[in-house]
Amino acid sequence: MSEALRLHDLSLAYDTPDGLYPVVQDLNLDLPAGHIACLLGPSGCGKTTVLRAIAGFEPVREGEIRLGERLLSSTRVHLPPEQRQVGMMFQEYALFPHLTAAQNVAFGLRRQPRAAQRARTADLLALVGLADAGGRYPHELSGGQQQRIALARALAPAPGLLLLDEPFSNLDAATRTRLTAEVRGILKGTGQTAVLVSHDEGEARQFADYVGVMREGRMVGWEGLPQHS
């Protein structure tokens, strides 16, 4: 079930040999359940670090991360990534090459009974328009099809929140534009709360209900897009 995301006075920093390197300062964000936000900003402003902290891969130095009623991170609490119910579609989380498309989608459903896994996988493949591609291996799919399978895999366990880190950046311009619209349609159709990271303003505006502009680790703007929200 989709949930609201709340970042409250969030500060993040990396441990380096020269000491703590601050990356994000006093970031606040309130995203209602079922809506899509985009963090927009130039390379190095801290967008990916925010997503990594939400996913549970980075500790919080100050502030809190909440998903619905649950406190995911604070200076005292750090829920492990697998307990957060946060789905990810990151560049580095490419498909497993030795598994078929269907096996990739079913990967997050390992603890469910076989019949339930099969039914959910079929539903997700149909949702992303690849009902007939379940038996294919990733190298037999186009880049856009691979990203749609990655989306199906991320959505399969019905996460409270989906994180997308520049998921379309390796695609050609036409595929990228088409997929941006398709993925938005799928997420809005399922009422999925999601946060996208991008440095492309056009993509952010096409995809999101809210755009948060980041500069040097701070949120300098938060805009609801009337045509969407």
Ligand SMILES: Nc1ncnc2c1ncn2[C@@H]1O[C@H](COP(=O)(O)OP(=O)(O)OP(=O)(O)O)[C@@H](O)[C@H]1O
């Ligand atoms: N593991 C790390 N250790 C130390 N510093 C890091 C680490 N990862 C990232 N940084 C630094 O933190 C800052 C923010 O990085 P981040 O990846 O969050 O930026 P970004 O806005 O997502 O950039 P891009 O669009 O290029 O991915 C950068 O200055 C980067 O060099």
